[in-house]
Amino acid sequence: MSSIDKLTELFHQLKAGDYSIKDELFETIWINFTRLAFNPKAQPMLAEIYQWTEENQKEHPDFYELSLISKGFILFLQDHFAEAEKILYQAKDLFTEKRDLDGIAATCVCIGFLHRSTGELDLALKNGLTAMEQLRKTTQYKMFRLLGCYWIGSVYAETGHLDEALSLFEEGKNLDYKQGLRGLDARLTSGIASVYMKQKKYDLALANFQQALDLSNVNTENTFRSRGLTDIADYYFEMGDYTRSIHYNQEALKLRRELKQQNASITNLINLGRIYLKQEKFDLAIEALNEAQKIGEEIQVKVKIYQIHQLYSEIYQQMGNITLSLDHFKKFHEIKEEVNHEDLERRVKNQVQLFQAQQIEKENVIIKAQKIEIENEKKRSEELLHNILPEEVAEELKSKGNADARLFDHVTVLFTDFKDFTGITENMTPQELVEEIHTCFKTFDEIIEKYGIEKIKTIGDSYMCAAGLPVINKTHAEDIVNAALEIRDFIETYKRQRKAEGKKPFEVRIGIHTGPVVAGIVGIRKFAYDIWGDTVNTASRMESSGEEGKVNISEATYELIKDKYECTPRGKVVAKHKGEMEMYFVEHKN
Numbered sequence: 001m002s003s004i005d006k007l008t009e010l011f012h013q014l015k016a017g018d019y020s021i022k023d024e025l026f027e028t029i030w031i032n033f034t035r036l037a038f039n040p041k042a043q044p045m046l047a048e049i050y051q052w053t054e055e056n057q058k059e060h061p062d063f064y065e066l067s068l069i070s071k072g073f074i075l076f077l078q079d080h081f082a083e084a085e086k087i088l089y090q091a092k093d094l095f096t097e098k099r100d101l102d103g104i105a106a107t108c109v110c111i112g113f114l115h116r117s118t119g120e121l122d123l124a125l126k127n128g129l130t131a132m133e134q135l136r137k138t139t140q141y142k143m144f145r146l147l148g149c150y151w152i153g154s155v156y157a158e159t160g161h162l163d164e165a166l167s168l169f170e171e172g173k174n175l176d177y178k179q180g181l182r183g184l185d186a187r188l189t190s191g192i193a194s195v196y197m198k199q200k201k202y203d204l205a206l207a208n209f210q211q212a213l214d215l216s217n218v219n220t221e222n223t224f225r226s227r228g229l230t231d232i233a234d235y236y237f238e239m240g241d242y243t244r245s246i247h248y249n250q251e252a253l254k255l256r257r258e259l260k261q262q263n264a265s266i267t268n269l270i271n272l273g274r275i276y277l278k279q280e281k282f283d284l285a286i287e288a289l290n291e292a293q294k295i296g297e298e299i300q301v302k303v304k305i306y307q308i309h310q311l312y313s314e315i316y317q318q319m320g321n322i323t324l325s326l327d328h329f330k331k332f333h334e335i336k337e338e339v340n341h342e343d344l345e346r347r348v349k350n351q352v353q354l355f356q357a358q359q360i361e362k363e364n365v366i367i368k369a370q371k372i373e374i375e376n377e378k379k380r381s382e383e384l385l386h387n388i389l390p391e392e393v394a395e396e397l398k399s400k401g402n403a404d405a406r407l408f409d410h411v412t413v414l415f416t417d418f419k420d421f422t423g424i425t426e427n428m429t430p431q432e433l434v435e436e437i438h439t440c441f442k443t444f445d446e447i448i449e450k451y452g453i454e455k456i457k458t459i460g461d462s463y464m465c466a467a468g469l470p471v472i473n474k475t476h477a478e479d480i481v482n483a484a485l486e487i488r489d490f491i492e493t494y495k496r497q498r499k500a501e502g503k504k505p506f507e508v509r510i511g512i513h514t515g516p517v518v519a520g521i522v523g524i525r526k527f528a529y530d531i532w533g534d535t536v537n538t539a540s541r542m543e544s545s546g547e548e549g550k551v552n553i554s555e556a557t558y559e560l561i562k563d564k565y566e567c568t569p570r571g572k573v574v575a576k577h578k579g580e581m582e583m584y585f586v587e588h589k590n
Contacts, residue, residue: 162199515538
């Protein structure tokens with residue numbers, strides 16, 4: 001099925017109400033844009049599609065915006081530059097209103113290509129470079145990304161940015177696109193060849209020029225074939241083979257005349273004029289330039305008109321007609337000043353540098369953000385590590401990869417336990433149970449942190465902590481007793497609150513003992529800082545041998561704090577697996 005038949009079928013489906021084929025319809029236009037642009041049989045169908053989208057723009061605004069892009073681009077290919085520019089900017093404005101970044105980018109690539117073709121390279125890059133950034137982020141409008149790779153790469157090649165040009169051409173060739181776009185593949189291959197030409201790698205240049213021509217053979221796309229013929233003609237001109245250069249330029253010109261591609265035809269006519277000048281065939285050179293000038297003035301491509309006058313001036317100078325040579329030189333100079341070619345080169349360079357600076361700034365912002373994120377992750381990791389381990393142990397683990405077990409001679413250990421915890425919580429939901437335990441243990445954590453005490457672990461409703469490690473101090477017994485009394489007082493207050501709410505109250509037993517312990521890290525997964533020794537077992541017995549609402553301490557702890565606290569002797573109390581032991585209830589002195 002031909003592209004026109006396919007277009008006709010899809011459009012009839014659209015008019016019948018099948019709006020799902022929208023993307024396929026416009027993709028058919030874009031894939032076949034040069035065939036359709038210069039095919040008289042396609043013009044009525046394209047005009048009908050554009051009219052339908054305009055009439056139905058309120059119901060289907062996205063159809064209208066897409067049709068504006070295709071309409072503007074086809075007008076541009078037909079050398080209707082002013083009208084094409086107006087329509088493309090209209091499409092851009094509509095996409096901007098919708099904040100459709102992909103649509104804006106696709107339109108800007110077309111606008112940039114238009115400016116590139118009329119010689120306004122700085123405006124071309126201003127539109128194209130940022131648009132390409134967006135098109136790299138999306139799967140939409142792949143054809144326009146492909147188009148941008150081609151023409152932006154060409155501008156880079158023309159202005160001496162060869163590395164950037166080659167990178168874009170290769171990016172385009174690596175894109176996965178449909179067979180219908182093989183003509184653009186030819187242009188990208190030709191672009192690579194042009195870079196090799198500037199690098200004086202002539203064998204590679206010719207091989208790629210020939211490959212590009214093969215890709216755009218006459219059965220697929222005459223527009224691209226004419227461009228390929230022109231490229232090979234340029235190669236042979238550079239090599240000094242004027243006969244072949246004339247042949248390929250004439251072949252390209254023939255195709256472009258058939259396609260009514262006026263702007264492109266000027267290029268071949270200027271090329272022929274330049275070759276004939278080299279051969280001193282002045283009549284043929286003037287004949288070619290006369291035709292080029294007529295077309296150039298008709299479509300007002302000033303960047304080519306001043307090139308024509310420059311060649312006229314050189315021809316008449318070599319012919320000895322100084323008067324005509326001077327006249328054309330003046331016209332060349334006047335138009336060149338109007339175009340301001342040197343300033344254009346400067347603006348192009350500035351535009352490239354501005355874009356590169358923006359890219360560097362964006363990269364710096366990304367790097368800075370990544371650095372901040374890394375620092376935040378590191379901070380979170382360290383906070384988590386310090387939440388699991390004492391700070392000194394965590395630092396040892398980070399620096400050495402392990403932490404040594406240590407013996408501490410004087411440490412005070414505290415245990416707490418809730419009386420009849422199972423009975424109180426048996427009617428609670430799991431969520432209520434966790435919330436109650438969290439409320440208590442969170443407060444315990446806050447209290448012991450205030451006194452510099454190290455939390456060791458919780459086991460069910462039991463809470464264990466120790467003072468005097470990993471940093472040795474002389475106040476460990478006092479610190480633990482102060483914390484124990486605060487914990488006791490908190491639970492007393494919380495008990496009254498629960499009673500007022502009609503809930504069973506929590507009552508806590510607290511036990512304390514002082515002595516030597518071994519401390520270190522256990523395990524390799526979910527590791528924890530823990531302590532071992534008889535001191536731990538004895539502290540646990542102080543808790544189980546105590547009474548609710550009381551802080552029960554051993555004789556060893558009593559000897560360390562007896563002068564600063566009110567201690568009530570309990571005498572010898574039987575402790576499980578320990579026999580009889582001296583115990584004391586401790587309070588603050590009045």
